[in-house]
Amino acid sequence: MTVQTVGELLRQWRLRRRLSQLDLAIAADVSARHVSLVETGRSKPSAAMVLRLADQLDVPLRDRNRLLLAAGFAPRYTERALGDDALSAARGAVERVLRAHEPYPALAFDRRWNIIMTNRAVEPFFEDVDPDLLRPPVNLVRLGLDPRGLAPLVVNIADVRTMFRSRIRRQLAVAPDAELAALSAELLEADSDDDVSLSADADVVIPMLLRIGGRELRLFSTITTFGTPMDITLDEVAIESYYPADAESAAYFEHSG
Numbered sequence: 001m002t003v004q005t006v007g008e009l010l011r012q013w014r015l016r017r018r019l020s021q022l023d024l025a026i027a028a029d030v031s032a033r034h035v036s037l038v039e040t041g042r043s044k045p046s047a048a049m050v051l052r053l054a055d056q057l058d059v060p061l062r063d064r065n066r067l068l069l070a071a072g073f074a075p076r077y078t079e080r081a082l083g084d085d086a087l088s089a090a091r092g093a094v095e096r097v098l099r100a101h102e103p104y105p106a107l108a109f110d111r112r113w114n115i116i117m118t119n120r121a122v123e124p125f126f127e128d129v130d131p132d133l134l135r136p137p138v139n140l141v142r143l144g145l146d147p148r149g150l151a152p153l154v155v156n157i158a159d160v161r162t163m164f165r166s167r168i169r170r171q172l173a174v175a176p177d178a179e180l181a182a183l184s185a186e187l188l189e190a191d192s193d194d195d196v197s198l199s200a201d202a203d204v205v206i207p208m209l210l211r212i213g214g215r216e217l218r219l220f221s222t223i224t225t226f227g228t229p230m231d232i233t234l235d236e237v238a239i240e241s242y243y244p245a246d247a248e249s250a251a252y253f254e255h256s257g
Helices: 006-016 021-028 032-041 047-055 061-070 087-098 122-128 140-145 157-174 178-187 194-196 247-256
Strands: 106-109 113-117 208-213 215-225 238-244
Touching: 006 032, 006 047, 006 061, 021 047, 021 061, 032 047, 047 247, 087 106, 087 113, 087 238, 113 122, 140 157, 140 178, 157 178, 194 208, 194 238, 215 247
Parallel strands: none
Antiparallel strands: 106 113, 106 238, 208 215, 215 238
């Protein structure tokens, strides 16, 4: 297995962000020549320079550690389980956000869409889910698309699959991940049903339509992430909050909550 240099890794990230060496140099307030020398291995960057370039390239914290290691420096960012005492304040913040969103559903998940935490409004939707799908780690994409999971409740399943596909493709474009790519290949390959689905580019306005107890609920969602985290776990946590898209859907949750 070939070990990549920090210059090679930085060049990959720069190309992934579709920036020229000059673009990156201007953004990082360094010379284009210096960027070139770093990428070709003719200049060894300091840890501060590695992080400055990584910041301009919007490199995730997990991959910033890899850049630092490749440059011969110790990793800067920790990775703790959300249950670790050191993350108690952040964990409490997630719990408060989820609880405050009741009676509407909300959940937190990691970079691979494994559910970390939910509020009480989510629990009724799991009642008829196959227990195998609820064994940790519970994956939101698999749960939403599997016929043994929530798929039978989703009226516009093709649109939901399109939304998942669009969001995961964007994730992979930002930061490649083998397990996430495998999940996408397993569950999100295009099929004939998707030919009639709405455009993936419109996923900010596509509602999720659920049929529950003879009623059709219309929901849309927002995503919340931590700002400027220093821990890899927090950098990769997202909270998805679902809102009713009409008065009838709002009434359902308000009465059932």
